[in-house]
Amino acid sequence: MSTYSVRSGDTLSAIAQRYHTTVGALAQANGIKNPNLILAGQKLTVPGGGSAPSAGAGSYTVRSGDTLSGIAQRHGTTVSALAQANGIRNPDFIQVGQKLSIPGKGGASAPSAPASGGSYTVRSGDTLSGIAQRYGTTVSALAQANGISNPNLIQVGQKLRVPAGDHYQPAPSKPSTGGAGPVTGPGNEPGSKGGVSLAQLRRIMPNLSQAKAEQYLPHVNRAMAEAGINTPKRQAAFLAQLAHESGEFRYMEEIASGAAYEGRRDLGNTQPGDGVRFKGRGPIQLTGRSNYRAAGQALGIDLENNPKRAADPDVGFRTAAWFWNSRNLNQYADAGNFREVTRRINGGYNGLASREAYYQRALDVLG
Incomplete structure (x- = not known):
């Protein structure tokens, strides 16, 4: 052993x-x-005491449970280098039995950051967050500079203008209007904090892969900014609840079919098939026709006719923020009343020990 x-x-x-x-x-x-x-x-x-494979160039066959970030870490390289070496566009999509070429330790070197802005051509395996990190800027700044509405959609060969790192200020978020549970919040109140970093998110959720963290982080930060979840106490409480509810962002859609919700008039499920159609989606599961309608009205998205959008990260984290504000949870987070936050989300205290463990870790990480 x-x-x-x-x-x-x-x-x-x-x-x-x-x-x-x-x-x-x-x-x-x-x-x-x-x-x-x-x-x-x-x-x-x-048990068994086997040794881990050594780093370096070679090949690897994907096995059940593998992630690209796990393979990269195991072989002493990076997600970007692995993706580039194997023509992988989506680092979250690899298949069991797929043969991967493992580049030499560390993979391809990243270009040095320009002193006062420049340009970059997107390569296979790139993510906007990875490019931003490489050039000492932010996803928001890159997106704004290039007119990118969805940070998860960039194309190989696309030319990006890279703003100068610390001197570029992203535009403020546009407030949402209408509907129950507005997601707008006091984003510029004294003492407000920016979003969390990639490293902080992964320390709070230690089982979250690098690739998933890179994919979700821009949406998490955007939702928190919209909802005024802008202090360490608020962010810690919000992220702790999301971590528990979604299994560290593993589940963005309820595993069950949703048939159990059929005919639930308290959820607004009045039409045949509503149970399955409006099953739980998002990191805090949005459930039932009436909740989809209310969240959609608040966000300006027709979720009632496009319910599957609630499982997409650009929408799902915003519905979680809508839910948060619809129950005035910032005020309980400010008071440090995490039990009441839990009760208002869960209806009770199920999983309280797990939620509190995430909360304490998040407070430690965020200060």
């Missing part, structure tokens, strides 16, 4: 594969009831 110290971004399945064992064996050896919940710094006993 050997031991392993969990690092940020690790999953139990990736560790099992790395040491040529199984998730079941690891879970049993360490008394883990939920294989999806391991914490950075946790010491694991590894």
